Amino acid sequence: MTEEKTVRPPAKDPMKGFRGVMSGALIMEAITVGLAVPVIARLGGGVGTGKGWTVVAVAVLCVLLCGFVRRPWAVPVILALQVVLVAFFFLSVTAIGVIGLLFLAFWLWALWLRRDVARRMAAGTLPSQQQPAE
Numbered sequence: 001m002t003e004e005k006t007v008r009p010p011a012k013d014p015m016k017g018f019r020g021v022m023s024g025a026l027i028m029e030a031i032t033v034g035l036a037v038p039v040i041a042r043l044g045g046g047v048g049t050g051k052g053w054t055v056v057a058v059a060v061l062c063v064l065l066c067g068f069v070r071r072p073w074a075v076p077v078i079l080a081l082q083v084v085l086v087a088f089f090f091l092s093v094t095a096i097g098v099i100g101l102l103f104l105a106f107w108l109w110a111l112w113l114r115r116d117v118a119r120r121m122a123a124g125t126l127p128s129q130q131q132p133a134e
Contacts, residue, residue, distance in 0.1 A: 012128040014117050014121060014126060014128070015114070015117070015118070018110075018113075018114050018117065019069045019070055021110065022069045022074075022078075022110070023066040023069055025103075025106065025107075025110065026062045026063070026065050026066050026069070026078070027062070027063065027066060029062045029103050030059045030060075030062035030063045032099055032103075033055060033058050033059040033062065033085070033096075033099060034056075034059040036055060036095065036096055036099060037052070037055055037056065037059075039093065039095045039096065040052045040055050040093065040096070043093055043095070044091070044092075044093045044096075051088070051091055051093060054084065055096060058081050058084055058085060061077075061081060062081065065077060065078060065081075075111065078107060079104075079107060082100055082103055082104040082107055083100075083104075084100070085097065085099055085100025085103065085104075086100035086101055086104060087100075088100060
């Protein structure tokens with residue numbers, strides 16, 4: 001008689017999925033900010049100005065940050081980018097400031113969700129942590 005060995009699949013890592021959401025949001029933000037370059041060209045004095053270079057730099061940094069979302073310093077850098085975009089309100093390019101506010105609201109909501117998942121994971125109440133009934 002052979003002893004049956006129950007092979008369990010590896011535990012799911014919800015934070016891995018969250019990192020994917022973060023990367024996807026960064027790409028969407030980069031596209032949105034990149035599409036705002038014509039706004040800078042028309043209302044912000046041109047793409048060759050400091051405002052134009054800042055918008056392009058934020059879009060490029062959003063793409064580059066996709067590879068670093070697992071690092072502990074990534075979230076503060078992402079939030080700093082949102083602050084840079086919101087600062088466009090004070091640089092008299094309201095459209096870019098609105099983009100910054102919208103994405104800042106998204107990131108704050110996403111970080112709240114991440115905290116909630118981490119709390120539930122620590123308590124062992126996530127569905128993936130429940131033992132199946134036999």
